[in-house]
Amino acid sequence: MIHQSVLLKEIIEGFAFKNGDIYLDATLGSGGHMEEVWRKMKNKVTIAGIDADEMSINIGKERLELIGAKPKLAVFNFRNINKVPEVLNIKNPTKILFDLGWSSDQLESPVGKSGRGFSFQKDEPLLMTFKRKIKDEDTTAYDVVNQWTEENLADVIYGYGEERYSRRIAKAIVENRKKEPIKSSVQLAEIIKNAVPISYRFGRIHPATRTFQAIRIAVNDELKALEEGIEKGFAILAKEGRMAIISFHSLEDRIVKNFFREQVNQKKAKFINKKPIIPTIDEINKNPRSRSAKLRIIKKI
Numbered sequence: 001m002i003h004q005s006v007l008l009k010e011i012i013e014g015f016a017f018k019n020g021d022i023y024l025d026a027t028l029g030s031g032g033h034m035e036e037v038w039r040k041m042k043n044k045v046t047i048a049g050i051d052a053d054e055m056s057i058n059i060g061k062e063r064l065e066l067i068g069a070k071p072k073l074a075v076f077n078f079r080n081i082n083k084v085p086e087v088l089n090i091k092n093p094t095k096i097l098f099d100l101g102w103s104s105d106q107l108e109s110p111v112g113k114s115g116r117g118f119s120f121q122k123d124e125p126l127l128m129t130f131k132r133k134i135k136d137e138d139t140t141a142y143d144v145v146n147q148w149t150e151e152n153l154a155d156v157i158y159g160y161g162e163e164r165y166s167r168r169i170a171k172a173i174v175e176n177r178k179k180e181p182i183k184s185s186v187q188l189a190e191i192i193k194n195a196v197p198i199s200y201r202f203g204r205i206h207p208a209t210r211t212f213q214a215i216r217i218a219v220n221d222e223l224k225a226l227e228e229g230i231e232k233g234f235a236i237l238a239k240e241g242r243m244a245i246i247s248f249h250s251l252e253d254r255i256v257k258n259f260f261r262e263q264v265n266q267k268k269a270k271f272i273n274k275k276p277i278i279p280t281i282d283e284i285n286k287n288p289r290s291r292s293a294k295l296r297i298i299k300k301i
């Protein structure tokens, strides 16, 4: 297990736990936040968690059971979070956490199995789905890259990746796929690298980073899922309960910021923090992935 949880101390402080709390982790991942909650509150709180990825649920479960915690868990997409109290047989949660994106453990391929193409550091098939059991009707990164029109690709790469060379990259993808299907993450990353200006190839981030983010968001319909998830999550949150969301890019943060502001304006919630909480320099030095994290918390009234 290599995933390092972000803003752990800040989550514990921001949630201000009390005996009898019901903590629902909407993105269990490797269970890092849940472990911290359990270490602080032990059996004084109920802990429950969901994740769209079965592997994450298994990793999280094992980790929590090792320290004696017995969380209620289910493989579940948070876009249907309103059904979780019934499915897990819990009352309305008093604390809900969304820690968005993917965990480092998902980037790693499990021993003996191939990864899902989230990363271009290793050559993997282009799947990029959070869930492992893919059905025929599910969209994968392979479908996006090999079937979507050039215009759609460019819009997605620009809209979800905020990539300024979106048009060039979309054009290169379409030209290359005419020769042979684009099947792997390294193949796609090479096409992107060759499509952008030389100066851009040696920037702070790999030139394919934004395009990979964009395709992942499209494949998992992440922004829609987030919109639905926070709205339904807020609906099941108990009165006086708190909802905390950690986002990692501006598209996610905008959705969170707007939703929270709307609830506050309608006097349905209060801000716990008006400005987003960001990691300390120390945390960023220890865990560079945390550098873009923003934490927002509201309390339902």
Ligand SMILES: C[S@@+](CC[C@H](N)C(=O)[O-])C[C@H]1O[C@@H](n2cnc3c(N)ncnc32)[C@H](O)[C@@H]1O
Pocket (backbone or CB within 6 Å): 003, 004, 005, 006, 026, 027, 028, 029, 030, 031, 032, 033, 034, 050, 051, 052, 053, 056, 076, 077, 078, 079, 099, 100, 101, 102, 103, 106, 130, 225
């Ligand atoms: C950053 S990780 C969470 C890490 C966790 N907080 C920890 O400290 O170990 C995000 C998790 O959210 C899951 N996820 C992403 N979108 C989801 C969705 N729509 N519904 C449920 N889980 C989702 C991913 O599968 C991933 O395991």
